[in-house]
Amino acid sequence: MSASVVTAPVVVAATDITFVRGRGGLTGNWQTTGFAGREYSKVYHSEGVNWGACYINTNEQIFGCVHSSNNPTVQPNNAYARGHCMFGEDNLTTIWNCHTTQP
Amino acid sequence: MNRHRSRRFSQILSASALVVSLTLAGCGAQGATGPGDDTGAAPTSSPSIEFSANAVDDLEALASERAAAASDPAVSEAIADIGAPAAGVAEELLPGGIEEDRGRLLQTDLGERGSSLWVFPTAKGHACYILTNAGAGCVEAFDVEDGGVAWSIFDRDVLREGEPVGVFGLAADGVLEVSVVIDGETYSAELENNGFFYQHSDSSVPPESVKQILIQYADGSLRAVSTGFPSS
Numbered sequence: 001m002s003a004s005v006v007t008a009p010v011v012v013a014a015t016d017i018t019f020v021r022g023r024g025g026l027t028g029n030w031q032t033t034g035f036a037g038r039e040y041s042k043v044y045h046s047e048g049v050n051w052g053a054c055y056i057n058t059n060e061q062i063f064g065c066v067h068s069s070n071n072p073t074v075q076p077n078n079a080y081a082r083g084h085c086m087f088g089e090d091n092l093t094t095i096w097n098c099h100t101t102q103p
Numbered sequence: 104m105n106r107h108r109s110r111r112f113s114q115i116l117s118a119s120a121l122v123v124s125l126t127l128a129g130c131g132a133q134g135a136t137g138p139g140d141d142t143g144a145a146p147t148s149s150p151s152i153e154f155s156a157n158a159v160d161d162l163e164a165l166a167s168e169r170a171a172a173a174s175d176p177a178v179s180e181a182i183a184d185i186g187a188p189a190a191g192v193a194e195e196l197l198p199g200g201i202e203e204d205r206g207r208l209l210q211t212d213l214g215e216r217g218s219s220l221w222v223f224p225t226a227k228g229h230a231c232y233i234l235t236n237a238g239a240g241c242v243e244a245f246d247v248e249d250g251g252v253a254w255s256i257f258d259r260d261v262l263r264e265g266e267p268v269g270v271f272g273l274a275a276d277g278v279l280e281v282s283v284v285i286d287g288e289t290y291s292a293e294l295e296n297n298g299f300f301y302q303h304s305d306s307s308v309p310p311e312s313v314k315q316i317l318i319q320y321a322d323g324s325l326r327a328v329s330t331g332f333p334s335s
Contacts, residue, residue, distance in 0.1 A: 016187050027333075040184040044196040047243060050331030052310070061261045066238030067310050068255040069331060070272075071196060074239040076181035077259075097192050 014039045014101035019083055021097045029086040030098055031056055039101040041075040041083045046094040053098075055081035147327050150320040152277040154245040157228030158253070161245050161275035164207050164297040165224055177235040178206075178221055185231055185239055198241035199227030209298030215266050216259070220298040222273060232298070234271045242273065250318040250328040251275040252299070256310045268310050269302035277321050284315035284327075 014037075020030040041053040041064075053075040054065040062084060066075045083100030155161050182201050189197065206223040209232075213220060218235045225231060231241040232253065242253035254272035259265075270283045274297055281292040281299040285308060292301035311332040318326045 016189060018189075018191055021191065039180075040187070042184065044189060044192045046196070048249065053238075057261070063258075063261045065258045065262065065310055066240075066255055067257075067330070067332075068238070068240040068253075068272075069249070070240035070242045070253045070255065072185065072198065072241060073255070074181065074184055076177075076184045076233070076239050077236060078180075095193060095196070097189070097196070099187075099189055099192075101187075 014103055016099055017102050018097050018099055020085065021095075023095045024093045026092070027087065029084065031084040032082045032100060032102075035080060035082055036102050037078065037080050038083055039078055041085065041098075041100045042072050043085045043096060043098050044072045045087075045096040047071050049092060049094070050087060051096070052084075052086045054084040054086070055079045056084045057081055148324040149247055150251065150277065150324040150326065151322045152251070152275075152320060154247070154251060154275060156244055158230035158242045158244050158273070158275075159224040159228050161251070161277075162222060162230055162273065162297045163276050164209055164222060165205065165230070167207060167296070175219060175235055178219070178233055181233040181235070181239045182223065182231075185233075185241065197227075198229040198231060198243075199225035201225050201231055207296070209296040210293065210300060213271075213293070213300045214269055214302040220271060220300060222298065230273060232271070232273050234300070237269070237271070240272075245275040247326075248328075250316060250326040251278050251320070252281060252316055252318055252328070254316050254328075254330070256313050256330065258310050262309050263307050265306055267303040267306045268308050268313065269300070270313060270316070271298070271300045273297055274299050274318070278318055279321045280319040282317040282319075283313055284317060286312050287314075289317060 019032045043051040043053050045051050050069050051073045052065050052067045053073045054062050085098035201223045210220040221233045223231045229241045229243050233239040237257040238255045240255050245251045252274045258268045281294050282289050292299040316328045
């Protein structure tokens with residue numbers, strides 16, 4: 001009879017990362033370079049500017065978007081994806097930060 | 104849920120154009136849309152109501168005795184996500200710690216996934232709203248420029264297919280009706296307990312087709328707020 005080894009699952013908290021940060025700019029899209037299990041995608045930004053917090057799946061499709069002018073804009077669902085954020089207004093002048101998590 | 108086109112609100116807007124003093128602001132993220140938009144530019148007038156310095160003070164629902172305990176794991180997850188450490192973010196951009204025990208359930212059984220809409224105050228007096236399994240956002244204060252509403256547009260799956268796009272958010276006290284303009288057509292949102300929700304019926308419509316939020320106030324005034332998506 002072979003011995004079996006049972007190990008308790010190790011729960012490792014995901015780490016928040018800022019995958020892009022800036023001040024001002026023109027209409028743009030940003031994403032993480034790699035795929036991973038992620039717990040959220042969110043953007044901190046000045047109120048009154050429409051930002052989108054989304055994911056990109058392994059077929060390179062944008063999904064799970066939440067757009068809002070409120071701060072932060074949060075996509076709270078878990079996904080195996082790239083983190084993705086975007087805004088569609090030109091001549092932005094304020095600071096913004098796009099976040100997601102990585103294992 | 105009301106998924107039908109809001110002819111009544113459209114009629115109100117059309118009639119009001121004749122009697123109200125129009126305050127057409129220039130095109131922009133926060134202002135009402137003006138001539139040149141492709142969204143069927145709606146007449147606007149400033150509401151007589153005044154908004155507080157903190158969003159939480161303009162939401163009667165937060166003072167109600169409605170259910171507070173967020174037993175839904177999706178709500179707890181969203182709360183954790185909002186409050187997750189955010190290194191490098193300026194303090195003024197952080198909403199403040201969410202006061203979970205003061206949260207209120209605003210609406211239930213919304214849209215195709217039967218989502219719930221919640222609101223939570225923060226230590227800074229901001230109001231964070233959560234639509235379960237869809238999205239979340241926080242608002243610092245309501246003002247006339249944003250029409251007294253905080254809004255989010257969600258599309259839970261791949262763009263232009265699957266579940267249709269939807270709109271949800273908070274409406275300050277004094278807001279009587281909220282509608283959304285999608286591809287030039289107006290649709291009424293379900294407004295209850297300071298929360299509003301609308302989900303479209305056409306899966307092929309992307310979020311950027313939601314061009315305006317229309318707000319009617321208890322004093323009879325109207326306002327059209329741009330969502331900031333560029334005209335197509």
